Amino acid sequence: MACIKSTGAYVPFHRLKREExxxxxxxGPLSGEKAIANYDEDSITMAVEAGMDCLSGFNREEIxxxxxxxxxxxxxxxxxxxxxxxxxxxxxxxSTADFSGSLRAGxxxxxxxxxxxxxxxxRNVLVIASDCRLGVPGSNFEQVFGDGAAALIVGSSGNVRIxxxxxxxxxxxxxxxxQEDRYVKMWEERFVFLEGYIANVREAVTTFLREEGSTLKxxxxxxxxxxxxxxxxxxxxxxxxxxxxIQNPLLEEVGNTGAAHALMMMVNSLEEAKAGDRLxxxxxxxxxxxxxxxxxxxxSQNPERRGIRGFLKSRMFIKNYEKxxxxxRLMQVETGRRRPPAMSSxxxxxRDRDMVLGLYAGKCxxxxxxxxxxxxxCLYCRTKDQYDTVRLADKKGKLFTFCKDFLAQSxxxxxxxxxxxxDLEEGVRVFCxxxxxxxxxxxxxxxxxxxxxxxxxxxxxxxxxWKCRPxx
Amino acid sequence: xxxxxxxxxxxxxxxxxxKFGENWNKSVDDMIVxxxxxxxxxxxxxxDDVQAAWMGTMASGLGGISIGIPLxxxxxxxxxxxNACATGMDALRNASMSVALGMYDIVLVVGVEKLxxxxxxxxxxxxxxxxxxxxxxxxxxxxxxxxxxxEINNIPPEEGKRALAKISVKNHHNGSMSPKAHFQRDITLExxxxxxxxxWPLGLFxxxxxxxxxxxxxxxxADMAPxxxxxxxxxxxxxxxxxxxxxxxxxxxxxxxxxETIAAGQQAYAxxxxxxxxxxxxxxxxxxxxxxxxxxEYEALGFSEPGRALDDVEAGTFTLEGELPVNxxxxxxxxxxxxxxxxLRMCYELYHQLxxxxxxxxxxxxxxxxxxxxxxxxxxxMPIVTIxxxxx
Numbered sequence: 001m002a003c004i005k006s007t008g009a010y011v012p013f014h015r016l017k018r019e020e021x022x023x024x025x026x027x028g029p030l031s032g033e034k035a036i037a038n039y040d041e042d043s044i045t046m047a048v049e050a051g052m053d054c055l056s057g058f059n060r061e062e063i064x065x066x067x068x069x070x071x072x073x074x075x076x077x078x079x080x081x082x083x084x085x086x087x088x089x090x091x092x093x094x095s096t097a098d099f100s101g102s103l104r105a106g107x108x109x110x111x112x113x114x115x116x117x118x119x120x121x122x123r124n125v126l127v128i129a130s131d132c133r134l135g136v137p138g139s140n141f142e143q144v145f146g147d148g149a150a151a152l153i154v155g156s157s158g159n160v161r162i163x164x165x166x167x168x169x170x171x172x173x174x175x176x177x178x179q180e181d182r183y184v185k186m187w188e189e190r191f192v193f194l195e196g197y198i199a200n201v202r203e204a205v206t207t208f209l210r211e212e213g214s215t216l217k218x219x220x221x222x223x224x225x226x227x228x229x230x231x232x233x234x235x236x237x238x239x240x241x242x243x244x245x246i247q248n249p250l251l252e253e254v255g256n257t258g259a260a261h262a263l264m265m266m267v268n269s270l271e272e273a274k275a276g277d278r279l280x281x282x283x284x285x286x287x288x289x290x291x292x293x294x295x296x297x298x299x300s301q302n303p304e305r306r307g308i309r310g311f312l313k314s315r316m317f318i319k320n321y322e323k324x325x326x327x328x329r330l331m332q333v334e335t336g337r338r339r340p341p342a343m344s345s346x347x348x349x350x351r352d353r354d355m356v357l358g359l360y361a362g363k364c365x366x367x368x369x370x371x372x373x374x375x376x377x378c379l380y381c382r383t384k385d386q387y388d389t390v391r392l393a394d395k396k397g398k399l400f401t402f403c404k405d406f407l408a409q410s411x412x413x414x415x416x417x418x419x420x421x422x423d424l425e426e427g428v429r430v431f432c433x434x435x436x437x438x439x440x441x442x443x444x445x446x447x448x449x450x451x452x453x454x455x456x457x458x459x460x461x462x463x464x465x466w467k468c469r470p471x472x
Numbered sequence: 473x474x475x476x477x478x479x480x481x482x483x484x485x486x487x488x489x490x491k492f493g494e495n496w497n498k499s500v501d502d503m504i505v506x507x508x509x510x511x512x513x514x515x516x517x518x519x520d521d522v523q524a525a526w527m528g529t530m531a532s533g534l535g536g537i538s539i540g541i542p543l544x545x546x547x548x549x550x551x552x553x554x555n556a557c558a559t560g561m562d563a564l565r566n567a568s569m570s571v572a573l574g575m576y577d578i579v580l581v582v583g584v585e586k587l588x589x590x591x592x593x594x595x596x597x598x599x600x601x602x603x604x605x606x607x608x609x610x611x612x613x614x615x616x617x618x619x620x621x622x623e624i625n626n627i628p629p630e631e632g633k634r635a636l637a638k639i640s641v642k643n644h645h646n647g648s649m650s651p652k653a654h655f656q657r658d659i660t661l662e663x664x665x666x667x668x669x670x671x672w673p674l675g676l677f678x679x680x681x682x683x684x685x686x687x688x689x690x691x692x693x694a695d696m697a698p699x700x701x702x703x704x705x706x707x708x709x710x711x712x713x714x715x716x717x718x719x720x721x722x723x724x725x726x727x728x729x730x731x732e733t734i735a736a737g738q739q740a741y742a743x744x745x746x747x748x749x750x751x752x753x754x755x756x757x758x759x760x761x762x763x764x765x766x767x768x769e770y771e772a773l774g775f776s777e778p779g780r781a782l783d784d785v786e787a788g789t790f791t792l793e794g795e796l797p798v799n800x801x802x803x804x805x806x807x808x809x810x811x812x813x814x815x816l817r818m819c820y821e822l823y824h825q826l827x828x829x830x831x832x833x834x835x836x837x838x839x840x841x842x843x844x845x846x847x848x849x850x851x852x853x854m855p856i857v858t859i860x861x862x863x864x
Binding site: 336337338342343344345348349352355356371372373375379400401402403404405406407408410414415417419421427428429430431433444455456458463464465 | 591592593594600601602603604605606607608609611612613615616617618619620623668669670671672673674716718720721722723727
């Protein structure tokens with residue numbers, strides 16, 4: 001039987017109050033706030049963050065497959081999972097797949113992971129769902145949508161058993177994006193709500209309960225995906241859920257995170273679950289997926305694993321809607337005639353993929369000292385071509401020195417140029433920039449950690465690397 | 473190794489320098505012609521007398537022929553030197569070695585850079601790693617040193633910024649007396665302190681401008697110099713030091729010292745026989761691409777005790793009237809920084825100071841002048857030092 005061995009999540013640092021969006025458009029704001037991926041984040045970088053959170057304390061060599069789910073993968077043709085696996089330092093001989101096309105992609109990936117584990121109980125599948133969808137400026141979607149990611153490891157043993165699952169497929173044009181669309185589109189609101197979401201959730205829940213001969217009272221918590229607060233309230237009322245049965249939909253704190261949403265809610269519910277709890281997970285998108293989760297044992301409190309709860313606590317409000325426009329590149333914005341367009345080279349990135357994606361330092365076999373980026377000839381003892389590699393991505397450290405560079409072009413100036421000393425016995429320095437920070441609070445010696453980010457879009461593709469950030 | 477092998481073997485018999493600035497109406501060739509012909513006229517020789525030439529540029533030309541074309545040389549050896557901001561001075565060093573060897577009698581050295589045709593508000597970009605080292609600027613890399621220097625020496629950033637502003641005020645003041653300088657006006661301490669931040673803690677007046685310009689020198693064996701002119705100076709020594717350049721990555725590099733600059737200075741002092749630089753050097757042209765660079769160079773070259781440069785700035789040691797005037801022509805800050813020309817521009821100022829021809833900037837009885845240019849940034853420096861002396 002498929003079980004959940006570990007969970008992780010990621011909520012971006014930046015939040016925008018919905019009243020500020022309402023202010024910008026002179027329209028009635030919804031309540032709460034939404035989480036916003038930084039200008040240097042996308043569904044791939046958030047997936048790496050959630051994956052790191054989930055893998056913390058887990059032996060990566062035991063992962064056999066990585067399934068990535070998103071409706072906002074940066075590439076239409078080119079696999080995201082392979083890139084994420086490289087950044088997470090997963091074994092080379094793993095199976096990778098991207099799930100896409102539907103808000104159900106996240107739970108579709110869990111279904112596939114369960115099948116993989118059923119076929120071979122020795123497998124461990126890392127499932128990561130991540131999304132950063134855009135609503136048309138001024139639309140309801142713009143206020144509702146948020147960005148985030150969740151991850152779980154599915155194997156044949158673990159603290160949470162997946163007892164049952166159910167699926168049905170539905171063809172309906174309720175919300176969609178064509179290959180050319182940047183923003184999510186929808187049909188008339190009443191139709192989308194009544195014939196799409198409500199009708200399908202009702203069908204799934206009633207069919208499943210009837211077949212199982214159970215009732216909703218049998219579940220400690222119902223983890224119910226809903227596209228927005230209003231739909232959520234309506235469906236919770238329709239299903240006659242008790243107040244304590246309702247899992248926080250995260251719509252007030254994060255927003256609707258698309259294919260990642262049901263998984264983020266599930267990760268959040270497992271953070272709070274007690275042994276013996278039974279959960280019903282419901283996801284919607286061109287049909288429904290349902291799962292029954294039996295909590296056999298609570299997940300231990302790993303302080304390194306931040307999950308939804310940890311990341312929700314760490315936040316910074318962006319000042320205004322104009323900043324949001326810049327972060328999401330919704331308008332062409334003047335950045336000054338300072339430098340020509342960013343340059344890149346696919347062959348360089350391929351040659352250096354371990355250093356670039358995995359943040360590997362060289363450890364000299366002659367003197368034992370570390371250096372990043374790795375050098376063929378040791379700086380300290382001149383030993384040539386004798387070094388091991390050490391992954392730095394998961395290390396924390398301190399800011400040795402910095403500057404606030406307003407000349408360097410950035411969507412979010414100033415660039416905090418940083419010299420970081422990571423907490424390793426041998427000592428190692430990383431030269432990088434800082435992300436997810438408040439420039440006014442940056443100080444020498446402040447604690448920092450590494451974070452996977454998009455550095456640039458150049459030559460028509462995306463260039464990823466690591467930055468530092470104040471410890472979240 | 474005999475670093476002093478060059479001492480007093482080579483003379484500079486003529487020099488030239490264009491107006492530095494945004495030379496919208498001057499091409500690279502125009503500036504080469506202007507600088508070279510001023511040097512020909514200064515030395516009283518014809519271009520036909522030039523037996524070999526060295527040209528220095530970082531990116532404003534391809535090959536030695538870049539000066540062959542505008543100056544119409546007839547099949548003589550010309551080498552092009554590129555050594556980042558050390559380029560112009562390194563062209564002089566290479567040319568001087570050929571003269572000291574006795575191979576050529578009259579050699580022309582030209583340094584040039586055209587930065588203002590790129591359409592960009594700063595330096596042009598060159599191909600580098602797609603992600604590692606991206607997002608950084610020259611002022612940002614130097615600002616890292618300022619932050620750390622203040623931290624290590626317990627200097628509150630406001631106090632540190634004030635000292636840096638004084639360096640900028642000094643260099644602007646000297647520039648106000650230099651007709652060929654990019655900027656020729658005084659600024660106030662308040663202006664410098666209140667200027668927009670470029671890379672905190674560095675503000676606009678802590679940064680040198682983007683400048684076009686060219687400079688040239690004519691050199692010959694010292695014993696032949698009197699046959700051309702009575703106004704010449706002698707090359708006392710050079711220092712050029714480069715290391716692995718991995719300070720940004722090396723945890724042992726602390727950012728408050730410039731090891732390569734220290735080494736280049738020591739080489740030059742050994743070459744010139746200088747024991748006590750602060751006493752023996754009459755004036756110096758330092759590489760103030762950013763004010764923090766000039767501050768750290770005071771210490772690297774032994775003008776100030778380590779960690780104590782602020783005291784000397786406070787005391788006015790490096791002003792025109794001070795004990796050791798630095799950047800008497802305005803430095804990179806006010807005179808400008810056309811990369812390939814900068815090292816020769818520094819020598820141009822020393823040459824005039826040593827010959828007593830520096831006009832309102834003239835210092836009293838100079839004996840030895842030091843020029844120091846350096847490419848790169850803290851942790852990855854490419855410094856070159858030249859010491860020039862009077863013929864007597």
